[in-house]
Amino acid sequence: MPLDLPEDLERYIEEHVGPVSPLLEELERWTKEETGRPGMLTGRVEGALLRMLVRITGARRVVEIGCFTGYSALMMAEGLPEDGELVTCEILEEYASIAQGYFDRSPHGKKIRLVLAPALETLRGIAGESVDFVFIDADKELYPLYYEESVRILRSGGLIAADNVLWYGRVLSPQDEDSRAIVSFNRIVRQDGRVEKVMLPVRDGVYLIRKR
Numbered sequence: 001m002p003l004d005l006p007e008d009l010e011r012y013i014e015e016h017v018g019p020v021s022p023l024l025e026e027l028e029r030w031t032k033e034e035t036g037r038p039g040m041l042t043g044r045v046e047g048a049l050l051r052m053l054v055r056i057t058g059a060r061r062v063v064e065i066g067c068f069t070g071y072s073a074l075m076m077a078e079g080l081p082e083d084g085e086l087v088t089c090e091i092l093e094e095y096a097s098i099a100q101g102y103f104d105r106s107p108h109g110k111k112i113r114l115v116l117a118p119a120l121e122t123l124r125g126i127a128g129e130s131v132d133f134v135f136i137d138a139d140k141e142l143y144p145l146y147y148e149e150s151v152r153i154l155r156s157g158g159l160i161a162a163d164n165v166l167w168y169g170r171v172l173s174p175q176d177e178d179s180r181a182i183v184s185f186n187r188i189v190r191q192d193g194r195v196e197k198v199m200l201p202v203r204d205g206v207y208l209i210r211k212r
């Protein structure tokens with residue numbers, strides 16, 4: 001769910017990221033119409049930002065926490081070289097099988113390995129300092145734990161992008177568990193001397209965090 005920008009300005013921004021592939025167009029449309037959870041999808045602007053970050057950092061190994069129907073995974077896979085790998089974590093079979101169906105139809109799908117398991121388990125099985133880029137986009141109350149694991153598996157100079165860090169603006173006055181978890185995560189990152197960071201007001205807020 002994006003922060004509120006006037007609709008025509010939203011559309012203007014979307015038009016200026018350039019076209020996305022017909023398969024991604026289809027996946028976006030299908031997800032919006034069929035899942036009843038359109039707000040979970042990163043969409044074309046944030047997706048294009050992630051693809052750009054993967055490309056300009058020269059990432060070869062990417063981990064995504066929260067696959068859903070596979071939109072952001074496919075976007076990031078487009079930014080990977082042919083021998084790159086993206087591990088995407090999903091806990092629900094229903095979403096995993098939809099995502100896998102789209103990965104199988106994409107020329108970039110062979111770079112993606114979908115792991116159907118709690119993300120924390122998957123992260124704990126990944127060797128330290130072996131990953132170039134992590135995208136955090138799953139259950140908000142676990143963000144602090146995902147963050148610790150992400151810093152552990154990242155190489156020095158590697159990048160984390162954490163989604164929804166403005167949480168519809170609720171970070172200013174947190175009233176529920178998820179809002180408090182995001183506030184606590186943001187504070188941990190802000191105080192962490194192991195990383196440099198910048199918070200971007202893209203969609204629902206993206207925290208970019210570089211391991212020193």
Ligand SMILES: C[S@@+](CC[C@H](N)C(=O)[O-])C[C@H]1O[C@@H](n2cnc3c(N)ncnc32)[C@H](O)[C@@H]1O
Nearest residue numbers: 040041042066068071072090091118119138139
């Ligand atoms: C916000 S959606 C991800 C959206 C996706 N990145 C995209 O752009 O389309 C979060 C996803 O994380 C999954 N999820 C929630 N808890 C999880 C967990 N503990 N381990 C793995 N996946 C989880 C949810 O089922 C959901 O599909």
